[in-house]
Amino acid sequence: MEKVAEYLKIERAQEWRGELRKSMKAKERTSRERVDMLERDPDIRNKNIDEVNLGLTEDMALLEAQRCLDCPNPTCISGCPVEINIPKFIKKIDAHDFLGAAVVLKETNALPAVCGRVCPQEKQCENSCFYTISLKMPAVAIGHLERFAADYERESGKVAIPKVAESNGIKVAVIGSGPAGLSAAGDLRKLGYDVTVFEALHEIGGVLKYGIPEFRLPNEIVDVEIDVMKKMGIKFVTNFIVGKTASVEDLEAQGFEAFFIGSGAGLPRFMNIPGENFNGIFSSNEYLTRVNLMNAANPDYDTPVLSGKNVAVIGGGNTAMDSVRTAKRLGAERSVIIYRRSEEEMPARVEEVKHAKEEGIEFMNLHNPVEYFADENGRVNRVRIQKMELGEPDASGRRRPYPIPDSEFEIDVDTVVVSVGVSPNPIIPSSMPDLKMTDWGTIVVDKDTMQSSIPGLFAGGDIVRGGATVILAMGDGRKAAAGMHKYLQEIVKK
Amino acid sequence: MNKIVEKEFFSENVAKFVIEAPEIAVSRKPGHFVIIRIDEKGERIPLTIASSDSENGTITLVVQKVGVTSAKMLALEAGDVIRDVVGPLGEATHIENVGTVLCAGGGVGVAPLLPIVEGFKKAGNRVITVLAARSKDLVILEEQMREFSDEVIIMTDDGSYGTKGLVTHGMEEVINREKVNLSVVIGPAIMMKFAALTTKKYNIKTYASLNTIMVDGTGMCGACRITVGGKTKFVCVDGPEFDAHEVDFDQMMSRLGAYKEQEMEAYENYLKTVE
Ligand SMILES: Cc1cc2nc3c(=O)[nH]c(=O)nc-3n(C[C@H](O)[C@H](O)[C@H](O)COP(=O)(O)OP(=O)(O)OC[C@H]3O[C@@H](n4cnc5c(N)ncnc54)[C@H](O)[C@@H]3O)c2cc1C
Ligand SMILES: Cc1cc2nc3c(=O)[nH]c(=O)nc-3n(C[C@H](O)[C@H](O)[C@H](O)COP(=O)(O)OP(=O)(O)OC[C@H]3O[C@@H](n4cnc5c(N)ncnc54)[C@H](O)[C@@H]3O)c2cc1C
Ligand code: FES
Numbered sequence: 001m002e003k004v005a006e007y008l009k010i011e012r013a014q015e016w017r018g019e020l021r022k023s024m025k026a027k028e029r030t031s032r033e034r035v036d037m038l039e040r041d042p043d044i045r046n047k048n049i050d051e052v053n054l055g056l057t058e059d060m061a062l063l064e065a066q067r068c069l070d071c072p073n074p075t076c077i078s079g080c081p082v083e084i085n086i087p088k089f090i091k092k093i094d095a096h097d098f099l100g101a102a103v104v105l106k107e108t109n110a111l112p113a114v115c116g117r118v119c120p121q122e123k124q125c126e127n128s129c130f131y132t133i134s135l136k137m138p139a140v141a142i143g144h145l146e147r148f149a150a151d152y153e154r155e156s157g158k159v160a161i162p163k164v165a166e167s168n169g170i171k172v173a174v175i176g177s178g179p180a181g182l183s184a185a186g187d188l189r190k191l192g193y194d195v196t197v198f199e200a201l202h203e204i205g206g207v208l209k210y211g212i213p214e215f216r217l218p219n220e221i222v223d224v225e226i227d228v229m230k231k232m233g234i235k236f237v238t239n240f241i242v243g244k245t246a247s248v249e250d251l252e253a254q255g256f257e258a259f260f261i262g263s264g265a266g267l268p269r270f271m272n273i274p275g276e277n278f279n280g281i282f283s284s285n286e287y288l289t290r291v292n293l294m295n296a297a298n299p300d301y302d303t304p305v306l307s308g309k310n311v312a313v314i315g316g317g318n319t320a321m322d323s324v325r326t327a328k329r330l331g332a333e334r335s336v337i338i339y340r341r342s343e344e345e346m347p348a349r350v351e352e353v354k355h356a357k358e359e360g361i362e363f364m365n366l367h368n369p370v371e372y373f374a375d376e377n378g379r380v381n382r383v384r385i386q387k388m389e390l391g392e393p394d395a396s397g398r399r400r401p402y403p404i405p406d407s408e409f410e411i412d413v414d415t416v417v418v419s420v421g422v423s424p425n426p427i428i429p430s431s432m433p434d435l436k437m438t439d440w441g442t443i444v445v446d447k448d449t450m451q452s453s454i455p456g457l458f459a460g461g462d463i464v465r466g467g468a469t470v471i472l473a474m475g476d477g478r479k480a481a482a483g484m485h486k487y488l489q490e491i492v493k494k
Numbered sequence: 495m496n497k498i499v500e501k502e503f504f505s506e507n508v509a510k511f512v513i514e515a516p517e518i519a520v521s522r523k524p525g526h527f528v529i530i531r532i533d534e535k536g537e538r539i540p541l542t543i544a545s546s547d548s549e550n551g552t553i554t555l556v557v558q559k560v561g562v563t564s565a566k567m568l569a570l571e572a573g574d575v576i577r578d579v580v581g582p583l584g585e586a587t588h589i590e591n592v593g594t595v596l597c598a599g600g601g602v603g604v605a606p607l608l609p610i611v612e613g614f615k616k617a618g619n620r621v622i623t624v625l626a627a628r629s630k631d632l633v634i635l636e637e638q639m640r641e642f643s644d645e646v647i648i649m650t651d652d653g654s655y656g657t658k659g660l661v662t663h664g665m666e667e668v669i670n671r672e673k674v675n676l677s678v679v680i681g682p683a684i685m686m687k688f689a690a691l692t693t694k695k696y697n698i699k700t701y702a703s704l705n706t707i708m709v710d711g712t713g714m715c716g717a718c719r720i721t722v723g724g725k726t727k728f729v730c731v732d733g734p735e736f737d738a739h740e741v742d743f744d745q746m747m748s749r750l751g752a753y754k755e756q757e758m759e760a761y762e763n764y765l766k767t768v769e
Binding site: 200246247250270279285289294301377 | 517520521531535536537538562563577578579582583709712713714715716717720726731745749751752753756757760
């Protein structure tokens, strides 16, 4: 920690930063209003899959970057799970060095274009920005600026291929190609390892591809990053389920010396209420996979999806928002969120809730489904809901919802998407009886090295945390890569 | 990309494919299946691994044409490639020597039954197989079944081949004649429902292999879920075989029909493109 603080100080003391700070009075910086990102019109965008956010123009980015005071004690950095040097990248933008800003981002974040789009900044960096804490004013739009710099780099066609150390010939395997796996693979490759990523699905990217919709995170953005990784020499093997196609032991026999497990929390939860297996009731994973991974909404593709006129989505997280907005885009006349707590407790990003409202999504907060009914063909046609009220906070710190007696009523639905959380993917653990697990089915790891109970096996992301975030998964991947490096170097020495 | 090394028609609507898949060939066991996607725009469908050859690194699939994807598959030739093949998936069949095993297959269930018949035979069981079809030309895999069965009984709805009657008649005939220790049924949900009711009457332990609609096949989506013994199970990871006396076949029938309209429309469109 000391070292980091020292490093940040030295960086901040550099001449160009000093000049910039002097170039404008703090008062002038704080008198500016926070920029709003350009967005597509809600009534047009809710009928197509084009990205909703349009980014910042250069002028907007420059103005916003000037708001940043380049604080001597940059609290924002401690709000970032991967501790991006935030003031430095923002000041690079301020100095018109947009490519330089992207380089700063990539020092600690392998996928800034993704994180700029999907991180819950309002709970992280922006929540600990000087503006938020001390001035009680809207934070510097750190997420918007991150996206701007990363997009600028990509669109410039000058995406830097990170330097790779000379090959050391040691084979390592990364299991799962979500953000955790990708960031581990990137770091391991930079250190000179021979890295192969094994992915169960036919596409690389994990939730970034099959879960988060195009209108929020276009596939192209993820593909550019994967391309860079391929150019770095990382090998990708799709349609390969470790624990089924071949076991970890089989891979060991093929010469793999260490493993990173980033297999995610892919298992959908249902509520186990009567009628939940009627047709037209999906898990959000199924609904989003059909649309995002299988292109079901495009008639040229063979996979079908049921797209109703009257869609209810159960839950209040990002996945629920993605599902309900997808339903709208597939032509729903009414698409409504049914959530058992109030808006304040919603785990979704604030921006997603805002966008959903603009697009005509209805919110039935403090409501919970108790039973589904179906027509003679077994297709869901009604849901019985009960009203809820909030009591004392529970273990998660959110107020616990209680049903209000005699408050039940029914509404018509023809499609329901259940989005009440996911559980860790059990395929790897069930193929490795010696691997130490928690009662929740997550892999137990050392929190500094991400090493599991089996020495050559490391893990991170949702398989360790349960459903978490992209940035935490990536942070774990990096930590694990460092842990694996240390482990492998010790073996090599012996 | 997996290359088709051999293709052979068993009948107009059923063909066998031998496909390069070296890792799967080594790790598969009877009862396992794969998910395939024919091309970039294709859907993912489950197909049982009928047999494998670990030396040559191939697996064998037997595919019956019922809709767009199976029709596209049947149109492929040796030398063509399949975009994606992933597996082996599901839990393997618990094959043991139990004595006499009564296997019953109908319609889409005959192909997946083949490796199970083979497995039980090789484990030393007496295996009696009942194959059911609407009429003679729809009877498939008879010869292959005979190779691994002590006896094969054919039942047709119209009596054009074998004995006239339903699969359950054939099963009951065997049950009334000799001691049956275990039964395995695979076919349309309605057939499995009545087959299960039949064996329940005689208290014979029965497995049904459920061919529900699937997407990923790895437990990630829940498209394949079905109620078994009052609990929701995912067929792709908890199955595909379950205690037939516990399965809610009515629910299964309904869920199999979820996309009926889209499937029919897609098939008609497909036929237009090939004509
Ligand atoms: C719809 C949706 C929206 C979300 N929105 C946000 C958001 O806005 N912001 C945010 O920060 N987070 C969001 N999240 C959460 C975030 O996406 C996850 O926390 C993150 O993707 C976890 O990364 P991971 O690498 O651990 O796992 P995943 O992204 O789940 O990737 C795991 C990969 O491993 C593969 N795999 C599993 N088992 C095996 C095996 N045995 N062999 C080979 N491969 C295997 C899987 O197929 C998958 O591709 C969202 C999640 C969903 C579902
Ligand atoms: C674990 C498992 C193993 C299987 N093994 C084999 C196999 O070895 N060989 C084989 O030929 N098929 C097998 N199937 C069935 C096969 O997956 C389906 O026939 C295929 O998905 C149909 O796709 P389609 O696009 O051709 O037809 P669709 O357009 O999807 O369907 C056309 C018609 O067939 C009916 N149908 C669709 N799927 C099924 C099904 N699963 N069971 C009964 N009727 C159905 C539909 O209701 C519809 O009327 C298996 C299924 C499962 C779940
Ligand atoms: S097919 Fe998706 S969970 Fe079984």
